[in-house]
Amino acid sequence: MFDLHRLRLLRELKHRGTLAAVAAALSYAPSSVSQQLSQLEAEVGVPLLERVGRRVRLTDQAEILVGHTEAVLERLDRAEAEIATSLADLTGLTGLTGLTGTLRIASFQTAALALIPGALGLLRDRHPHLRVHLSQLEPESALPGLQARDFDLVLAEEYPGDPGPRPADLEEEGLLDDRIRLASPDAAERSTSTDPLAPLRQLAGHPWVMEPEGTAARRWAVALCRDAGFEPDVRFETSDLLLHLRLVEQRHAAAFLPDLVWGGGRPTVPLHPLPQGRGTRRVFTVVRRGRSGHPAVRAARSALARTATNTLN
Structure with missing residues (x-):
């Protein structure tokens, strides 16, 4: 029987890419990780890693092992969930309250600002002994971290016309639809045109602030501007949407701002x-x-859903 600990190291290598990254994530010495994987190769009887420059690549046989390891870990996740559920039911019967342990959440910025504080309040009131750890990360980084078991729950986003990958080992649950609007540094001239892109065209020659290249938000924003007939003059790049807002307020740039930026408050710029x-x-x-x-x-x-309802209503 193959050693599960070593199989998990092989799985970590697939998700993290390098022996150094595996060692750093698990607080091991790189030499220890390499030794454990060499022992796994001896158990299996075939090479599991191939050198590609300074990196290593999993062989076909290693990929087979990782696939089965994923299935074993999923069953262990289910076992942990069932045990936690049985304990939660027991505490209810004995008059005790709340969940225990640590829940690791990763969220992108606007959801973290608008939803996480309220959800934390609900969790604290209902489950005072549950420890919640929050990391602010964009979905491009958070979802691989979820697969690598760095997090238990991730808040993610998907833009119109830009569906992200849906790995088979992850499950989604809808939370809310967040409206995005054009934020102009000045009140745009009123147009009698029925063309919904008319206000956007008025800002064709204006500086823009957008999220960094390679992000879903940037692809969506640039495509929308191109549909309006112009290439945006992106002078400011940042994933910080509060900075987007400040640049619009100070009349330095135009932007696309989601309603979550306001956190249920009133907008401060023309939309x-x-x-x-x-x-x-x-x-x-x-x-x-x-x-x-x-x-x-x-x-x-449940806490996030309640907070979302309260924020957008």
């Missing part, structure tokens, strides 16, 4: 609607398959 079907991003939670039944995950999703 214009975007074409139907093009101006709403989907916000959702993601967990590893097998973890959705864990009572801490269920409690967090």
